Amino acid sequence: GENVEQHPSTLSVQEGDSAVIKCTYSDSASNYFPWYKQELGKGPQLIIDIRSNVGEKKDQRIAVTLNKTAKHFSLHITETQPEDSAVYFCAAKASGGGSYIPTFGRGTSLIVHP
């Protein structure tokens, strides 16, 4: 089955700095890669996703890049703010072929210091 590795497990940055979270996956059939943000006491919420026919996607201060050859995708947050502090999860999923189960990484706790 799919295996998703996520690094780092904890990331501490100063407000205004950039933050990068990296994930690797094992199943070459995976073609959908969402990122979720989980704030304290809440359920995860989708913040951005990317499909395998795209190498990069941006939404204001966040961007995701995908390298299918290396089976590697990353979340980039620029100009971090204290409200970006949360746990971030990456996930990988193969469409079709009976696979409906996304595999999540173990999460990255991002701390943004004012």
Next chain:
Amino acid sequence: EAQVTQNPRYLITVTGKKLTVTCSQNMNHEYMSWYRQDPGLGLRQIYYSMNVEVTDKGDVPEGYKVSRKEKRNFPLILESPSPNQTSLYFCASSLARGDYEQYFGPGTRLTVT
């Protein structure tokens, strides 16, 4: 407001006492699932359902049961809870199978003593 609701939010129980955690969504979503979240292990899927009366096992189904008698509801049943089922549980729903956003509930923190 579109949402996924779970009840209870917090539960402390004893080993062997059957319990049910309810999940309901008001978005007419076909796909629903249950996850457990444990420190250092991320989110692991327990069961999922693609539609009414259609359920299947996720990665960690042992010790759990589910049912999907109505489209909006997807309860999680622990027939005989054990301490290793102490965890934070999330219900999620999405429009259908495929690459759709999953909407997560607020979570249920379960402690089994």
